[in-house]
Amino acid sequence: MTGTGDNRARLLALYTTMCRIRAFEETALAAHKAGEIPGPLHVSIGQEGVAAGLCLNLRLDDRITSNHRGHGHALAKGAGVAGMMEELFGRAGGHCRGKGGSMHIADFSVGMLGANGVVAGGIPIAVGAAQGLKLLGSDAIVACFFGDGAINRGPFLEGLNWAALYRLPVLFVCEDNGVAAFTATASVTAGPGVAARAASLGVPGVTVDGNDAAAVDAAASRLVAEIRAGSGPQLLHATTYRLTGHTSTDPAAWRLAADVEAARAAEPIGRLRDRLLAEGIAAAELDGIRGEALAEMSAARAAALTAPWPDPAVAWEDVQDCGAMQGAD
Amino acid sequence: MAEITLVEAARRAALQEMRRDPSIWVLGEDVARGGLFGQYRGFLEEFGESRIVSTPISESVIMGAGLGAALVGTRPIIEMRIFDFVMCAMDELVNQVAKVRYMFGGQAKPAVVIRMPHGIWRNSAAQHSQMLESWFTHIPGLVVVVPSTPADTAGLLVTALRSDDPVLFFDPKNLFPLTGEVPEVIAPIPFGQARHARRGDDLTIVTWSAIVPQVEEAAGMLAARGIAADVLDLRTLWPWDEAAVVASVARTGRLLVVHEAVTTGGFGAEVVARVIERLGTAQVKAVARLGQPRVPVPFAPPLEDALKVDTAKVVAAAEALMRS
Numbered sequence: 001m002t003g004t005g006d007n008r009a010r011l012l013a014l015y016t017t018m019c020r021i022r023a024f025e026e027t028a029l030a031a032h033k034a035g036e037i038p039g040p041l042h043v044s045i046g047q048e049g050v051a052a053g054l055c056l057n058l059r060l061d062d063r064i065t066s067n068h069r070g071h072g073h074a075l076a077k078g079a080g081v082a083g084m085m086e087e088l089f090g091r092a093g094g095h096c097r098g099k100g101g102s103m104h105i106a107d108f109s110v111g112m113l114g115a116n117g118v119v120a121g122g123i124p125i126a127v128g129a130a131q132g133l134k135l136l137g138s139d140a141i142v143a144c145f146f147g148d149g150a151i152n153r154g155p156f157l158e159g160l161n162w163a164a165l166y167r168l169p170v171l172f173v174c175e176d177n178g179v180a181a182f183t184a185t186a187s188v189t190a191g192p193g194v195a196a197r198a199a200s201l202g203v204p205g206v207t208v209d210g211n212d213a214a215a216v217d218a219a220a221s222r223l224v225a226e227i228r229a230g231s232g233p234q235l236l237h238a239t240t241y242r243l244t245g246h247t248s249t250d251p252a253a254w255r256l257a258a259d260v261e262a263a264r265a266a267e268p269i270g271r272l273r274d275r276l277l278a279e280g281i282a283a284a285e286l287d288g289i290r291g292e293a294l295a296e297m298s299a300a301r302a303a304a305l306t307a308p309w310p311d312p313a314v315a316w317e318d319v320q321d322c323g324a325m326q327g328a329d
Numbered sequence: 330m331a332e333i334t335l336v337e338a339a340r341r342a343a344l345q346e347m348r349r350d351p352s353i354w355v356l357g358e359d360v361a362r363g364g365l366f367g368q369y370r371g372f373l374e375e376f377g378e379s380r381i382v383s384t385p386i387s388e389s390v391i392m393g394a395g396l397g398a399a400l401v402g403t404r405p406i407i408e409m410r411i412f413d414f415v416m417c418a419m420d421e422l423v424n425q426v427a428k429v430r431y432m433f434g435g436q437a438k439p440a441v442v443i444r445m446p447h448g449i450w451r452n453s454a455a456q457h458s459q460m461l462e463s464w465f466t467h468i469p470g471l472v473v474v475v476p477s478t479p480a481d482t483a484g485l486l487v488t489a490l491r492s493d494d495p496v497l498f499f500d501p502k503n504l505f506p507l508t509g510e511v512p513e514v515i516a517p518i519p520f521g522q523a524r525h526a527r528r529g530d531d532l533t534i535v536t537w538s539a540i541v542p543q544v545e546e547a548a549g550m551l552a553a554r555g556i557a558a559d560v561l562d563l564r565t566l567w568p569w570d571e572a573a574v575v576a577s578v579a580r581t582g583r584l585l586v587v588h589e590a591v592t593t594g595g596f597g598a599e600v601v602a603r604v605i606e607r608l609g610t611a612q613v614k615a616v617a618r619l620g621q622p623r624v625p626v627p628f629a630p631p632l633e634d635a636l637k638v639d640t641a642k643v644v645a646a647a648e649a650l651m652r653s
């Protein structure tokens with residue numbers, strides 16, 4: 001970030017990524033309601049600032065691990081939209097050939113090592129990927145996304161201790177939307193919070209307003225550079241808000257209407273839009289970005305709907321090399 | 330050929346492969362000190378701290394980090410110290426290691442070898458003596474290896490370290506001192522091929538892992554009593570050598586499966602069921618399984634002895650099968 005022009009370009013890049021994530025999620029929600037997408041669907045509407053701000057600072061060969069709410073992380077890391085949408089639809093052209101679905105999206109070609117259906121499941125994998133990269137002499141780093149609910153599971157303790165011990169190039173990203181499924185995380189979490197827990201394990205933690213994509217970008221830019229230079233692991237605690245329910249079918253009716261209204265006013269896309277307008281970017285340009293994103297995702301939905309299903313034979317593939325057929329009958 | 334112990338055979342196999350392939354590394358508790366049983370003695374000196382990583386007592390991450398490191402192209406040996414501790418890493422093993430290749434449509438290559446010394450050993454009681462290998466044969470994605478001789482341990486470990494599949498390697502810890510001939514250059518032994526330990530036409534005995542020497546001893550005693558047993562040491566449970574077992578039972582008409590694990594739900598049930606599915610009931614005169622009763626392994630030596638499979642029980646089971 002040197003001159004104003006560069007800064008604007010960066011803000012526009014953030015805005016574009018956030019609009020694409022929002023459009024993907026809205027499109028997926030609509031498709032799920034229409035019965036086009038089977039299975040559980042967790043969307044990240046309202047949380048786009050974290051994925052966008054963080055991944056803008058990653059290289060193609062950097063890796064990420066994600067959780068059950070992982071569409072935004074994958075998109076921001078560069079995963080192909082067609083392959084993602086088809087995966088949600090369970091079609092042959094999905095990144096996982098229709099064998100993973102929303103909860104198991106992965107795109108290894110862009111360093112996206114997988115969403116995860118198990119809360120905190122990505123933490124040990126991220127730590128090991130970093131250890132492997134270090135062994136291979138790479139200077140790539142790993143960003144590990146997880147929710148505030150994950151910090152009460154054992155792998156959080158084990159993983160942070162481990163990463164600190166071996167000074168591994170991992171950026172732990174706690175996307176704190178304040179809830180874990182239908183429970184306010186604060187009501188089940190003792191102590192002074194995730195950054196303090198991390199610090200107690202030798203992993204420095206900073207807290208950032210995750211709905212301010214530019215702030216996430218600035219923090220991530222510093223942390224990624226430090227980690228790549230050998231600082232060892234660090235943690236970014238990004239506060240945000242999940243504007244929709246836990247899954248696509250959850251109305252989240254238990255939340256106070258006033259809280260939801262306040263959160264809507266603070267959501268990240270509108271905030272960045274206001275800032276860009278204040279910097280002199282024309283509303284039409286911003287509308288255009290949003291419109292393009294919606295068109296891109298609608299087209300992906302239409303394509304996925306008519307894309308071929310996987311051949312049933314695919315169900316037998318990629319189990320294992322040795323011994324796959326013995327139990328296959 | 331040198332006469333060496335089983336644990337030394339395992340050590341040499343890993344040494345040979347780590348010298349061949351710099352992407353192989355070891356992680357687990359105390360491995361830099363040579364491992365609990367000396368399986369990695371001298372490795373730290375030769376390969377250094379980056380490839381011989383003594384870890385915290387963090388089984389979830391030992392397993393999960395091994396997987397993560399495999400996903401970026403290395404080949405970890407994940408040392409579980411004692412089998413029973415893998416229960417602390419079940420999510421990482423069952424939901425992650427075994428699933429990533431399939432769930433991600435073939436993008437992931439979870440090339441890990443998970444070593445888990447198992448079985449009854451020195452009166453270690455219920456949490457350090459289990460044989461739960463049948464659990465893992467039930468999980469698609471995993472290879473299950475259960476050697477019983479020094480040569481097989483070495484050859485199968487070499488195969489495991491060259492495999493792209495996640496391999497569960499059940500070191501038979503009670504047999505670590507057992508000696509046998511192992512070649513200087515250890516060749517891989519294919520998975521899914523039984524070792525024909527003894528030939529006979531009267532009954533087929535299928536077995537694996539730590540109980541094998543006692544089964545072989547029992548077969549010798551049976552021979553002296555005029556009963557010729559055909560003994561197959563499966564060596565791997567997934568895949569397993571169905572063809573060899575079926576061919577043998579087709580000849581003998583009688584099948585006894587002996588394993589150290591609890592009989593109920595043990596892999597012996599699968600072996601018996603498969604053989605009957607293949608041969609039909611007409612060709613199979615009698616079947617039996619010999620394992621532990623369904624109780625935890627107790628501590629006191631007389632209690633442990635009362636429950637565990639031994640040579641005399643194998644002889645008695647075989648003789649009973651011949652009468653039926």
Ligand SMILES: Cc1ncc(C[n+]2csc(CCOP(=O)(O)OP(=O)(O)O)c2C)c(N)n1
Nearest residue numbers: 069117118119147148149150177179180181
């Ligand atoms: C180990 C485990 N326990 C429970 C669940 C069920 N579950 C799925 S998501 C979720 C809440 C997770 O909360 P958080 O990590 O904060 O992520 P968020 O849903 O808020 O994005 C729960 C309990 C699970 N998937 N894995």
